[in-house]
Amino acid sequence: MEINVDHIAKLARLALSDEEKELYAKQLSAILEYANNLNKIDTTNILPTSHAIPMKNVFREDKAIPCNNVDDILANGPETEKHMFKVPKIME
């Protein structure tokens, strides 16, 4: 199976090395080859299950609660300034 590893890596935001690309191309096709056994079974009239326990939308009251851990949250930031997370430039 041919897999466009460059395209998938771009979608996944992973800057893979050439060795990694080669390895994953090989391993992913082996895995997907195996997964093609799913095609042996006709699922035309089968509904998909995305969740094991049937569940409808779960709502909660829209109520403000105090949140006093802003400093703890910001402490994990790789780069912060004036109570904000700082990132490299987004546009020229």
Added chain:
Amino acid sequence: MFKQTAQELHNKLINKEISSVELTTSLYARIEKVEDKVRAYVTLTKEEALKQAKAADERIKNNKDVTLLTGIPLAVKDNMCTKGILTTCSSKILSNYIPPYDATIVTKLKEAGAVILGKTNMDEFAMGSSTENSAFHKTKNPCDIKTVPGGSSGGSAAAVSAGEAILATGSDTGGSIRQPASFCGVVGLKPTYGRVSRFGLVAFASSLDQIGPLTKNVADSAICMNVLAGYDPKDSTSVNLPVPDYRKALVNDVKKVRIGVIKELMGEGINPEIKDSVKAALKLLSNLGAEIVEVSLPSFEYAVSTYYLIAPAEASSNLGRYDGVKFGHRNKEAKDLISMYSKTRAEGFGPEVKRRIMLGTYALSAGYYDAYYLKALKLRTLITQDFEKAFAKCDVLASPTSPTVAFNLGEKSSDPLSMYLSDIATIPVNLAGLPAISLPCGDKNGLPIGLQIIGKAFAEEIIFRVAYTFEQNLKWQKKDQLN
């Protein structure tokens, strides 16, 4: 003291034969002695633990709010958030992450008065079946340190097995509690999906993940579930049903209980010694009055493929949050945002996590979504229906937990597919959201063999009853290889 169960130690604590501080100190002495060989932990929290032990002793002294876990030293898997304490998921990308909050199960354990000894090693982001995918170090199986402890909750299973914790928490997405429990000769329960809150559990595959206990015996599993289980408004997938007292299910009686043996998990691909051991286990249960019936779940043939499309697809989405912006590792050289994301992720994730992100991204990408992801969701329906049909004929299902005993370190790490195929017995249970336990039923040259008992949704009690009866009547002792 480290060899005893939570139940035995609880009695000693309330009878003032020992204090929690003494117990906790003796656990750290045990850790000091064997941790070099086992390497079950990534972080030890001795200072906090001794404070918790002191507080527990106070509670016991004043006989105020004493629970069965008050003063009991335990370990928490490192994918469950602990406020102010590193929570790394055994990943480089989270190696400096200090959560600003506790996971709900951590809050519950603290409220019960438990003592948290430390955080246990795991496969990175819970992706793996051997704990070899930890970014930090490999954990060894205390039953034979040449072999893996299983995974992904390998650190928790090894800690309990080696007496480095009285019990531990694990998480199970495709067998990550049950398979390491089986490899290390301990008891591991994956509760029904929704039974235990996932709030503060670092997400891997949200529709499959569930937290549960790893313990030395079935009674401790029930005791721990009494604390862990219950509705949590912070987890919208947790289910609002009353929590029974699981200890009441610890009844030594399986008369008339119908046990379905899964034909597909007793055939080819399962090691002969494992099959013999499980057959002997069923014979014992039959002698005790259980009715053994054979059931067939033909869709199991597709379970591994189904799981390895759905779980990576969910993971590729869940792990999108590791982008170097708000926490964790960041590449410092990148000049623009997109390359900062891509380089951060390439540096921060290990090989198995990248593999699964790639696989999941592929299965969800335009042109392949219907053929892979949607197809897998439909197979998930068929697998769930097969369980429903089987449960029309029996009360619980039984199978081996794993097709093999613990394998050697390095044996499967170069072939991801062979590693994935070893999850065949545990994966279908997660896809259907059902509860299942693994408990020891024998060994092969000292390496433990696990018996898996599966129940209907929210039928943990019948699982506990069958498992407890089996344990009470099995004459088998785990061999201690560390002394």
